[in-house]
Amino acid sequence: MKKILGLMVAVTLIFGGFYYGKAFGQEKQISLKLAHINVIDGMLDKHAKKFAELVALKTKGRVKVDVYPASQLGNMTEMLEGVSMGSINMCLESEGMFLIFDKDYQIFQTPFLVTKEIINKNEFIKQLRERVRAKNNIRVLAGQGWRPPFHLWTQKRGIKTPDELQGIKIRQVQSKVQIDVWNGLGSTSVPIPWGEVYMALAQGVVNGMVHNIVQVYEEKLYEQLNYCTLLDSLMVWQTVLINDKVYAGLSPDLQKAMNESAIEAGNYFTDLASSIEGDARKNVEKAGIKFIQTDRKPWFNKALAAAKKLENEGGWTKGLLKNIGY
Structure with missing residues (x-):
């Protein structure tokens, strides 16, 4: 026994x-x-x-x-x-x-709208x-x-306003809210897994992306990019x-x-x-990336309009924009 x-x-x-x-x-x-x-x-x-x-x-x-x-x-x-x-x-x-x-988690992935304070409180x-x-x-x-906050990265030309996004194919994660908002801003969103982004940029499948400076540097994605528009578009x-x-x-x-x-x-x-x-920014600047300062307000206004449209179409539970202060 x-x-x-x-x-x-x-x-x-x-x-x-x-x-x-x-x-x-x-x-x-x-x-x-x-x-x-x-x-x-x-x-x-x-x-x-x-x-x-x-x-x-x-x-x-x-x-x-x-x-x-x-x-x-x-x-x-x-x-x-x-x-x-x-x-x-x-x-x-x-x-x-x-x-x-x-789907209600999408509200916390809305570009230009979500802040640390909203997430924490x-x-x-x-x-x-x-x-x-x-x-x-x-x-x-x-x-x-x-x-670190997310910014817009492009190959063909530097972008200062949403109107200049026409014709730019932007890599996105598989997120309806991020795809719809960036389409609403004027770009063409293309969902691509993270491990395939470098090749997608190199082959012209996309000619831009949205991400933070550190990971663009670490993954050597800057080798396939020329411009970075500083937008603080997403807090992750x-x-x-x-x-x-x-x-x-x-x-x-x-x-x-x-x-x-x-x-x-x-x-x-x-x-x-x-x-x-800061060090990552210096390194990509040395590699040739040009940083662009711009007025964030037009981007915010268009993103909010796209988010309201998404809520009206059932992208998340009605009233969640109001819940986070919009």
């Missing part, structure tokens, strides 16, 4: 890379996979590694987070769906990309998080990291997202350590992103 019990205790629980158990009184390490799409040693990778380091420290080695960078476990959508299904334990991604699960986003957790089995850990925050069943399988003290690690890693990332943005 004792032998049977010993064998039963030694059995390992495997759930999408989730490994935990006790054998002969010895607590075994929990191994978790964390995926992201950024290049190795890019700023998102540093965020992920900092989180893994903090988890190991705070759990005294009881939890080990293995980081899989550079879309090794799939593109953005595949990664999120993997966490939802349990084939991936965790990922580091913009919470706004939950729009693939709940809006109560509706808490309801959305719970909806996605309950329906799609993904939990948002505490804390967030803010990426990223969080550690975990399969809810994996999270529920952790003891309360480990859950606490995971959330504390996510908060500290998010703060680390926000400071890091801010500190390296």
